[in-house]
Amino acid sequence: MAELEFRDAVRDALDEELARDEAVVFFGEDVARPGGVFAVTGGLQERHGSMRVFDTPISELAIAGAAFGAAISGLRPVIEIMFGDFLFLAMDSLANQAAKYWFVSREQASVPLVVRSAVGAGGRFGAIHSQMPVPWFQGIPGLKIVAPSTPRDAKALLKAAIRDENPVLFLEHKRLYALKGEPGDDGEVAQLGRANVVRTGSDLTIVSAMKGVHDVLAAAEQLATEGIDAEVVDLRTLRPLDRDTVLESVRRTNRLMVVEEGPRTGGWAGGVLADVTEDALEYLDDAWRLTTADAPIPYSPPLEDAFLPSAESIVASVHEHLNTRPVNSSA
Amino acid sequence: MSGTDRIVAEAAELVRTEGTALLERMLLIRRFEDAVQRLFQRGEVHGTTHLYSGQEAGAVGVCAALRPGDRAAGTYRGHGHALALGVDPQGLMDELLGRDTGVCGGRAGSMNVVDLEHGLVGCFGIVGGSIAAVTGVALAFQRRGIEHVAVAFFGEGTSNQAYFAECLNFAQVLRLPAVFVCENNRYMEFTPIEEVTAGDIVARAEALGVWTRTVDGMDVQAVHAGASEAVAHARAGEGPAFLQTLTYRFVGHSRSDPGAYRKPGELDEMRRRDPLAVERARLIEAGTADESELDELEGRVARRIDEVVERALAAPFPSADAGMREYKESGAA
Ligand SMILES: Cc1ncc(C[n+]2csc(CCOP(=O)(O)OP(=O)(O)O)c2C)c(N)n1
Numbered sequence: 001m002a003e004l005e006f007r008d009a010v011r012d013a014l015d016e017e018l019a020r021d022e023a024v025v026f027f028g029e030d031v032a033r034p035g036g037v038f039a040v041t042g043g044l045q046e047r048h049g050s051m052r053v054f055d056t057p058i059s060e061l062a063i064a065g066a067a068f069g070a071a072i073s074g075l076r077p078v079i080e081i082m083f084g085d086f087l088f089l090a091m092d093s094l095a096n097q098a099a100k101y102w103f104v105s106r107e108q109a110s111v112p113l114v115v116r117s118a119v120g121a122g123g124r125f126g127a128i129h130s131q132m133p134v135p136w137f138q139g140i141p142g143l144k145i146v147a148p149s150t151p152r153d154a155k156a157l158l159k160a161a162i163r164d165e166n167p168v169l170f171l172e173h174k175r176l177y178a179l180k181g182e183p184g185d186d187g188e189v190a191q192l193g194r195a196n197v198v199r200t201g202s203d204l205t206i207v208s209a210m211k212g213v214h215d216v217l218a219a220a221e222q223l224a225t226e227g228i229d230a231e232v233v234d235l236r237t238l239r240p241l242d243r244d245t246v247l248e249s250v251r252r253t254n255r256l257m258v259v260e261e262g263p264r265t266g267g268w269a270g271g272v273l274a275d276v277t278e279d280a281l282e283y284l285d286d287a288w289r290l291t292t293a294d295a296p297i298p299y300s301p302p303l304e305d306a307f308l309p310s311a312e313s314i315v316a317s318v319h320e321h322l323n324t325r326p327v328n329s330s331a
Numbered sequence: 332m333s334g335t336d337r338i339v340a341e342a343a344e345l346v347r348t349e350g351t352a353l354l355e356r357m358l359l360i361r362r363f364e365d366a367v368q369r370l371f372q373r374g375e376v377h378g379t380t381h382l383y384s385g386q387e388a389g390a391v392g393v394c395a396a397l398r399p400g401d402r403a404a405g406t407y408r409g410h411g412h413a414l415a416l417g418v419d420p421q422g423l424m425d426e427l428l429g430r431d432t433g434v435c436g437g438r439a440g441s442m443n444v445v446d447l448e449h450g451l452v453g454c455f456g457i458v459g460g461s462i463a464a465v466t467g468v469a470l471a472f473q474r475r476g477i478e479h480v481a482v483a484f485f486g487e488g489t490s491n492q493a494y495f496a497e498c499l500n501f502a503q504v505l506r507l508p509a510v511f512v513c514e515n516n517r518y519m520e521f522t523p524i525e526e527v528t529a530g531d532i533v534a535r536a537e538a539l540g541v542w543t544r545t546v547d548g549m550d551v552q553a554v555h556a557g558a559s560e561a562v563a564h565a566r567a568g569e570g571p572a573f574l575q576t577l578t579y580r581f582v583g584h585s586r587s588d589p590g591a592y593r594k595p596g597e598l599d600e601m602r603r604r605d606p607l608a609v610e611r612a613r614l615i616e617a618g619t620a621d622e623s624e625l626d627e628l629e630g631r632v633a634r635r636i637d638e639v640v641e642r643a644l645a646a647p648f649p650s651a652d653a654g655m656r657e658y659k660e661s662g663a664a
Contacts, residue, residue, distance in 0.1 A: 029519075029520070029522075030519075030520050030521050030522055033521070033522070033592075034520070034521035034522065034592070037520070055522055055526065055527060056527065057488070057491035057519070057527040057528060058458050058459075058488050058489060058491050058492055058519055058527075059491045059492060059493070060492075060493075061493045062493075085456075085457070086457070089457075089493070123378055124377030124378030124429075124440065125378045125379065125440075125442070126378065126439060126440040126441075126442050126443050126456065127438070127439070127443055128442065128443060128456040128457060129378075129379075129442065129456055293655060295655060295658055295659075295663065296438075298437070298438045298654065299377070299378070299429060299437060299438060299439055299440030299443070300429030300430070300433075300436075300437030300438065300440070300648060300649055301377060301429050301648070302429070302648045302649065302650075302651055303429070303437060303438065303649055303651050303654055305651075306651030306652075306655075307651070307655075
C-alpha cells in the first residue's frame with residue numbers, strides 16, 4: 001500500500017469528517033483558497049464549499065471566539081491557529097470559555113471544537129514561532145490535548161478529536177509534516193487518551209510524544225547495539241494522560257525516562273514523573289526527564305540544535321543514568 | 332503659511348539638502364534584500380524570511396522624519412525598518428546568518444531582531460505586536476516627559492487584529508505620542524485584503540478621532556512629507572497619528588510563496604512605479620544628480636552589500652554552551 005504523508009493524513013481526516021458530518025466546518029487564516037501555510041488543507045474548500053471551509057482575517061480572538069460560540073450552537077468547528085505560538089492570542093475563548101462551559105452550564109451543551117496548530121522547534125523559526133504550547137493548556141480541566149507522532153495516528157486521532165464532545169487541542173509538529181508512514185485501515189478512528197507501546201524492551205521505559213518519539217526510537221536502536229533494551233511509549237494524548245500504560249511498562253522495566261521538547265519547569269514530563277512516583281514508587285530504580293532548558297528557543301542553527309533533545313543526547317542521558325558507557329566511547 | 336504647509340515645506344527642504352540620501356537608503360535595503368534572497372536559496376539564511384522589496388519608500392520616508400531618541404517597531408518583514416533606522420547592515424546580516432556577531436548574537440533571527448541603540452524596539456513576529464509595543468513606548472515617553480515619538484509599522488491585514496482596535500483607542504484616549512504606519516501592500520499573506528476586511532481601514536482610525544493621512548507609498552518624498560506631519564502631530568502632544576502608505580511588495584510574502592494570488596498585470600504595473608526608479612528620475616529632473624553620479628551610487632551600494640555578505644559568511648557561529656551560560660548568569664528568570 002502507498003505510504004501516507006503526515007500532512008496528507010491531516011487533510012484526509014478533515015476531508016472525511018467534513019464529508020461524514022454536515023455540522024463540521026473548518027476555518028482559519030489562509031487555510032481555504034491558499035491551502036494553508038504548511039500546505040496541509042489544499043482542496044478542502046473546492047470539495048466542501050465556502051460555507052464550510054473558509055479563510056478568515058488575522059483575528060485569532062475572533063476565530064477562537066466564533067469557534068466556541070458555534071460549537072455550543074450546533075456546529076462542530078475545526079479551526080487552525082497557524083503557529084502554536086499564536087494560541088496565546090486565542091487563549092480566553094479556549095481556556096476561559098470553551099473549557100469551562102460544560103461544567104458551568106451544568107452540562108447544557110458540550111463544546112465539540114478542535115484547534116489544529118503547528119508546533120515545535122527545529123525549523124529555525126526562532127523564539128516566537130517554535131514553542132510547544134502544552135504546558136499552557138495542561139492545567140486547564142475541560143480540554144484534551146492530542147499529539148500524534150505518525151501519519152496513521154494523525155489521521156485516526158484527528159477523526160477522533162472531531163467526534164469528541166470536548167474542546168481538543170490537536171498539535172502537529174512542524175518537523176513531522178513531511179514524514180511518510182503506513183496508512184491505517186480505511187475509516188480508522190483512534191481512541192483519545194490511549195498511549196501506545198511502540199517498542200518493547202526490558203531495561204527501561206522511555207516515554208515521549210510527537211517528534212520526540214522518533215528521536216527516542218532512533219536512540220533505542222543505538223542502545224540495542226550497546227546491549228541496552230529500551231521500551232518506548234508514545235503518549236499520543238497529553239491530556240488526559242494514559243497513566244495505566246506507562247505504569248504497566250515501568251513495573252516491568254523499573255526505570256523511567258521522559259523526553260519532552262519543552263522547558264523543564266512546568267512541562268508535562270514532570271507530571272508523568274509525579275504520577276509514576278506516586279503510584280509505583282516501589283518499582284522504581286530510577287526516574288528522570290530530558291527536556292529543553294528553561295530558556296527561549298534560539299534561532300542560530302548550532303544553538304537550536306544543541307537546545308533540542310536528540311537521539312544522541314537521549315543515548316548519552318541513558319548511559320549516564322545506567323552507569324554504562326557508550327560502546328564507541330573512548331572516555 | 333499654515334502649520335501644515337510649513338512642515339511640508341520643511342520636509343521638502345530637508346529632502347533637497349539631503350540630496351541622494353533617501354535614494355541611497357532605499358538602494359541599501361533593496362540590495363540587502365536581494366542578498367538575503369540569494370543566501371536563503373543557498374541555505375545560509377534559515378527558517379523563513381519576509382522581504383521588504385518594493386516597499387522601501389515606506390520605512391525610509393518615515394524614518395527620515397524621526398529624531399535621534401525616537402523609537403520604532405517593525406514587523407517580521409523588518410529588514411527595511413531596521414536599515415531605515417540606521418541599524419548596521421553587517422550586524423543585521425550576521426544575525427540572519429545566525430552568527431555570534433549578529434545584533435542579537437544569533438539568538439533572534441529575521442523575525443525577532445532588536446537594536447535599541449538605533450531605536451529599533453523590535454521586529455515583531457506576532458502580527459500586531461509592533462502596535463502593542465509602541466503604545467507602551469509612547470506611554471513611557473509621555474509619562475516621563477520626554478519629547479519623543481514612537482512609530483509602529485504594520486501591514487493592512489493587521490487592522491483585523493484585536494491589538495489594532497484596542498491600542499488605537501488606548502493611545503487616542505491617553506493622547507499618546509505614537510505614529511501608526513499602516514503599510515498597505517494589498518495582501519495579507521496570500522489573501523487579497525478586501526476579502527477579509529470590511530469597510531475602509533483609515534475610517535477605523537477616524538472613527539476614534541485619530542488624526543489620519545494616506546500617502547503614495549511608492550514615493551519616498553510623499554511618504555516623508557506625510558510622516559513629517561504625522562510625527563509633528565504626535566510630538567506636539569496632540570495624540571496619535573495614523574499614516575497609511577499605499578505600497579506593494581515585489582516578492583512573495585515569505586520564502587515559499589510564488590504569488591499565485593496576484594491580479595493579472597498588477598506586479599508589472601507596480602514595478603513601473605518602483606520607488607527607487609521614481610526617486611532616481613526625480614533627482615535627475617531636479618538636477619540634484621546626474622545619471623553617472625547615480626550609477627556610481629548604485630555601484631557603491633552594491634559593493635557595500637557584497638562586502639557585508641562576504642564578512643557575514645566568514646563570521647563565527649555562537650557557542651551553544653557559552654550562549655546558554657551567559658543567558659543564565661545574566662539573571663534570567
Ligand atoms: C498573531 C499572528 N497571526 C498570524 C501570523 C501569521 N502571519 C504572518 S504575516 C501575516 C500576514 C500579515 O499581513 P499584513 O498585516 O497585511 O502585513 P504584510 O505581511 O502584508 O506586510 C500572517 C497572517 C502571525 N505572525 N501572527
